[in-house]
Amino acid sequence: xxxxxxxxxxxxxxxxxxxxxxxxxxxxxxxxxxxxxxxxxxxxxxxxxxxxxxxxxxxxxxxxxxxxxxxxxxxxxxxxxxxxxxxxxxxxxxxxxxxxxxxxxxxxxxxxxxxxxxxxxxxxxxxxxxxxxxxxxxxxxxxxxxxxxxxxxxxxxxxxxxxxxxxxxxxxxxxxxxxxxxxxxxxxxxxxxxxxxxxxxxxxxxxxxxxxxxxxxxxxxxxxxxxxxxxxxxxxxxxxxxxxxxxxxxxxxxxxxxxxxxxxxxxxxxxxxxxxxxxxxxxxxxxxxxxxxxxxxxxxx
DNA sequence: CTTTAGACGAAGTATTA
DNA sequence: TAATAATTCGTCTAAAG
Numbered sequence: 001x002x003x004x005x006x007x008x009x010x011x012x013x014x015x016x017x018x019x020x021x022x023x024x025x026x027x028x029x030x031x032x033x034x035x036x037x038x039x040x041x042x043x044x045x046x047x048x049x050x051x052x053x054x055x056x057x058x059x060x061x062x063x064x065x066x067x068x069x070x071x072x073x074x075x076x077x078x079x080x081x082x083x084x085x086x087x088x089x090x091x092x093x094x095x096x097x098x099x100x101x102x103x104x105x106x107x108x109x110x111x112x113x114x115x116x117x118x119x120x121x122x123x124x125x126x127x128x129x130x131x132x133x134x135x136x137x138x139x140x141x142x143x144x145x146x147x148x149x150x151x152x153x154x155x156x157x158x159x160x161x162x163x164x165x166x167x168x169x170x171x172x173x174x175x176x177x178x179x180x181x182x183x184x185x186x187x188x189x190x191x192x193x194x195x196x197x198x199x200x201x202x203x204x205x206x207x208x209x210x211x212x213x214x215x216x217x218x219x220x221x222x223x224x225x226x227x228x229x230x231x232x233x234x235x236x237x238x239x240x241x242x243x244x245x246x247x248x249x250x251x252x253x254x255x256x257x258x259x260x261x262x263x264x265x266x267x268x269x270x271x272x273x274x275x276x277x278x279x280x281x282x283x284x285x286x287x288x289x290x291x292x293x294x295x296x297x298x299x300x301x
Numbered sequence: 302c303t304t305t306a307g308a309c310g311a312a313g314t315a316t317t318a
Numbered sequence: 319t320a321a322t323a324a325t326t327c328g329t330c331t332a333a334a335g
Contacts, residue, residue, distance in 0.1 A: 245324075245325075246325080246326095247325080247326070250325095250326080268303085268304065268305090269304075269305070270303095270304080278326075278327085279326075279327055279328075280304095280305085281307090281326075281327065281328080281329095282325090282326060282327075284305075284306065284307080285307095285325095285326085288306090288307095
């Protein structure tokens, strides 16, 4: 699915991944898109602002998420069809319905236009790959259609959409990183995250320690074997169910610590704690826990 | 002097009543 | 809203290297 290619021109990281589905080469360390749009299966979000009128409906939610009664593209009959209805009252009723639908959908589109420019702004600051930006736009659209933005700031829902999109695409971005770019506070954003998680779609993978490994190990300049070892440790740890409810950063850091000792590529707890954004204490607790529950022996010192 | 281990309470979070 | 349970953090002490 994902294959290693070369070096990142931006940060020099070696963790480049080719995402066939999106046709992109992404640096997992800094999130930079090196090559993009080799193939494009995505929805046409990019030209949203330039396009007008009916043609926008092309950019509706992908069919997998679309419910026939909730999409923007739902019409109350065509104008031509209405004239074939003989009853005058019935006909007027349909016209009224069309009118309402027009009002609702233009309101949504106005909101969307505003939101998407904010989305573009934030995601470019964060150097997020386009696939994530598109995902965020999809999520936001769903949120608007379900009226989740009412009573909330557009910015907070946009930020939440971006955060969730990052998680879906397994690109490690902490909520704080998004908070610094967004124009709202953390509380509002996490509220919106919860709301979307609950109301909109649910296919958001839990944050996994494995996703952090590339970024962290690049910062630590670890050997390939060490990285691989750490990945294996996390895999078995997850199988043993000892990772649930724990900070992924702590798990990832602990796995890297163990791996670095096992592969004679040693780093101190302090070094690892720094890049993992957890404290040495947490690294210690997690790694003790892992050693115990996975039965890892510590001969080579 | 540096790294690691472990204990304690404080602080923020999620769940429940 | 308040109480609870689990988790991480900061700090301190101590041992090992």
